[in-house]
Amino acid sequence: AQKITQTQPGMFVQEKEAVTLDCTYDTSDPSYGLFWYKQPSSGEMIFLIYQGSYDQQNATEGRYSLNFQKARKSANLVISASQLGDSAMYFCAMREGPSTNFGNEKLTFGTGTRLTIIP
Amino acid sequence: EADIYQTPRYLVIGTGKKITLECSQTMGHDKMYWYQQDPGMELHLIHYSYGVNSTEKGDLSSESTVSRIRTEHFPLTLESARPSHTSQYLCASSSRGVSYNEQFFGPGTRLTVL
Numbered sequence: 001a002q003k004i005t006q007t008q009p010g011m012f013v014q015e016k017e018a019v020t021l022d023c024t025y026d027t028s029d030p031s032y033g034l035f036w037y038k039q040p041s042s043g044e045m046i047f048l049i050y051q052g053s054y055d056q057q058n059a060t061e062g063r064y065s066l067n068f069q070k071a072r073k074s075a076n077l078v079i080s081a082s083q084l085g086d087s088a089m090y091f092c093a094m095r096e097g098p099s100t101n102f103g104n105e106k107l108t109f110g111t112g113t114r115l116t117i118i119p
Numbered sequence: 120e121a122d123i124y125q126t127p128r129y130l131v132i133g134t135g136k137k138i139t140l141e142c143s144q145t146m147g148h149d150k151m152y153w154y155q156q157d158p159g160m161e162l163h164l165i166h167y168s169y170g171v172n173s174t175e176k177g178d179l180s181s182e183s184t185v186s187r188i189r190t191e192h193f194p195l196t197l198e199s200a201r202p203s204h205t206s207q208y209l210c211a212s213s214s215r216g217v218s219y220n221e222q223f224f225g226p227g228t229r230l231t232v233l
């Protein structure tokens with residue numbers, strides 16, 4: 001079974017609208033971390049936001065927020081007031097196990113969602 | 120801003136050649152990683168390192184090899200390049216206790232083997 005599932009291969013969104021990118025995950029480990037990365041056409045991966053499995057509140061970083069629904073094993077990224085520069089691939093990733101353990105920083109990535117912002 | 124560098128950014132090479140992809144970071148991170156990514160696809164971990172003289176194979180089998188002689192340097196070598204090695208290779212680093220332990224990525228090397 002896929003550990004990270006992103007069901008939206010591509011999305012088109014009007015500029016200034018909010019957009020939600022879906023991510024579901026599968027793990028039996030009670031301790032894990034969820035990451036979202038942005039990959040522009042230039043190829044580099046840019047870290048956006050992080051949610052720990054024991055975090056009580058949904059993570060927020062500027063225009064990015066994470067809608068974390070632990071029981072449903074979903075960690076959707078919400079981008080408010082989208083901008084043309086938000087056009088990129090977006091990847092959800094998971095680290096299984098607590099981050100303090102030796103060697104537990106390996107990430108499993110989803111297949112990504114290509115977001116296109118329309119002027 | 121992450122200080123992790125990869126060279127070359129683009130490489131076109133013929134079959135059978137030996138190549139080394141360079142990756143360096145100036146953040147003093149102990150952990151480093153190599154991912155392989157086909158266009159528009161997910162990243163697959165092919166190698167990682169916990170620190171100097173430590174290297175491990177990742178989840179995706181790869182014919183490449185890596186070394187970690189210095190903390191800041193994590194080169195990847197292909198002894199005999201083949202067209203099936205055509206892909207983007209991304210290097211990353213992380214360190215326990217740094218922010219969310221997120222991985223910082225380099226700009227990638229796009230490899231084409233003819």
